[in-house]
Amino acid sequence: MAASAQNFMAALFISFTFVSTSFSQSILGISPQLLDLFAINRVFGHRKILKDNAFYCESWRFTVETNDAGFWNLTPKRCTSFVKDYMTGHHYSSDSAAVADQSLAFASTVKVSKDRMDAWIFDVDETLLSNLPYYVTHGFGSETFDEIAFDKWVIEADAPAIPASLKLYKELQQRGFKIFLLTGRSEYQRNDTEKNLVHAGYSNWERLILRGPTDNGKPATQYKSEKRKELEDEGYRIRGSSGDQWSDLMGFAVAQRSFKLPNPMYYVA
């Protein structure tokens, strides 16, 4: 096809896109932003979307949160500012609140028994406590994890509560659930962890379970499953479990319902 003919066809296509877009918008009431996305798709295709950091990073975050991505090491460099905006803007707190709302909706359906054996398990980091003040100075997950620096941060015991989680925690307590805290932190961090939890507003948990000497080196899924199994063997009914990692929630002796909190900054296998 001659160049002039190609230009004509392109102009015709764009004109058609404009006309059909205006028509659809007026008839169906579709937002201009959504139509822009459709137009980008039609005219430029998948490659344009992959080149656009906002689209790429939102899709990357989707695969991370759904665990479609499986193991991943660092947040992509091109998504550092995306993750920063997500974590420090309203998006993270909104998603966290949505998860807490769904958790409470489920908890409302549970007939809590008078035997006090209905249990709810919470992870600690990025579930009850937010280490965002640490990650603000460590690249929002784009830098290799610095265990020594993070341990110093844990000793400070200054991580704030995730507000929606604190609210959920208190609601569940009021409804009669026994609260267990199951964390990948180690026994030597018990005092600092307890101090931080209390400082952030948490209280009256039934038990704080940390990695002991025999748990070292175990993958998180195995370690947490074993601890849940021990609770089941004690007679507890694990109604709900909340965690920011799939390894908090998968494996065996899983809760009746598991609730995944957002975390686009790191992955724990």
Ligand SMILES: [Mg+2]
């Ligand atoms: Mg966690």
